[in-house]
Amino acid sequence: MQVSTIPPESAALEDAAGVVHRRAEGPVRIVSLVPSLTELVCELGLADQLVGRTGFCIHPRDIVRKVAKVGGTKDVRIDAVRALEATHLIVNIDENRRETVERLAAFIPNVIVTHPCTPEDNFGLYRLFGRIFDRDAEADRLAADLAAALDAARAVAASLPPERVLYLIWREPWMSVSRDTYISATLRAVGWETVPDETSSRYPEIAWQASAVVAAQRVLLSSEPYRFRTLHLDEVARLSGRPAALIDGKMTSWYGSRAAAGLRYLARLRERLAVE
Structure with missing residues (x-):
């Protein structure tokens, strides 16, 4: 698959809020409020410029x-961020509160807003960060790896019949994901279609007797945000009447530099479960 080159400057520098950024000049001090993008910052070789992160930003651990x-x-300490004298703030529409970001924007000159909804959206993330922080070569490397992983995932999807899955993220109340989430789009890349088909919430509560849930052929129990364990498999299989399996939530929900590894993980899992 041919990987496209870095696009024109203005297109590559526009974030999810429509703000066109400039290439960073002078000393760079980054605060990231998004765990998966903290990981991306480090993967791009910007660890020395990372001065602040949330308690949920746990990878790469040694850095x-x-x-x-x-x-x-969601509960950022404004004064703690102010003391870091950041030049750039990285946020996400789903993960961070707008009012918090607006308060931080009052004293941080560059706020980069992100909102990836599909694995393919990572290409834009790589280009955006690569251009702003002068890491074009590193961004191209990540893009090439993602393109290869997408091709492999689609090959697996094409080799197996489509399968409808219920992806659980919480217990009591039982909760799943809607079709417009990044998680659902990532699962779809390997041929897993999530249920329910239509919801009024991105993370809906589910009833085991609902027709959309009954239509599921398999249940996947995520490791986050609720940490489902082996002990929950029998319970869910009994409630759903369907085979149940554990799944690594980071591999479905962490965009950024983990996207390619996540797709490869899902492709292997899809193939393994298909023969069990």
């Missing part, structure tokens, strides 16, 4: 443990 914590993704 982030040396970086100051500024609270959580």
Whole structure:
């Protein structure tokens, strides 16, 4: 598959809020409020410029443990961020509160807003970060790896019949994901279609007797945000009447530099479960 080159400057520098950024000049000090993008910052070779992160930003462990914590993704300590004198703030539409970002924008000159909804959206993330922080070569390398992983995932999807799955993220109340989430799009890449088909919430509560849930052929129990364990498999299989399996939530929900590894993980899991 041919990987496209870095696009024109203005297109590559536009974030999810429609703001066109400039290439960073002078000393760079980055605060990231998005765990998967903290990992991406480090993968791009910007670890020395990362001065702040949330308590949920835990990868890569040997690097982030040396970086100051500024609270959580939703409960950011404003004064802690202010003290870091950041030049760039990385946020996400789903993971961070708008009012918090607006308060931080009052004293951080560059706020980069992200909102990937599909694995393919990572190409834009790589280009955006690569251009802003002068890491074009590193961004191209990640893009090439993602393109190869997408091709492999689609090959697996084409080799197996489509399968409808219920992807659980919480227990009591039982909760799943809607079709418009990044998680659902990632599962779809390997031929797993999530149920319910239509919901009023991105993370709906589910009833085991609902027709959409009954239509599922398999149940997947995620490791996050609720940490499903082996002990839950029998319970879910009994409630659903369907085979149940554990799945690594980071491999379905962490965009950024983990996207390619996530697709490869899902492709292997899809093939393994198909023959069990």
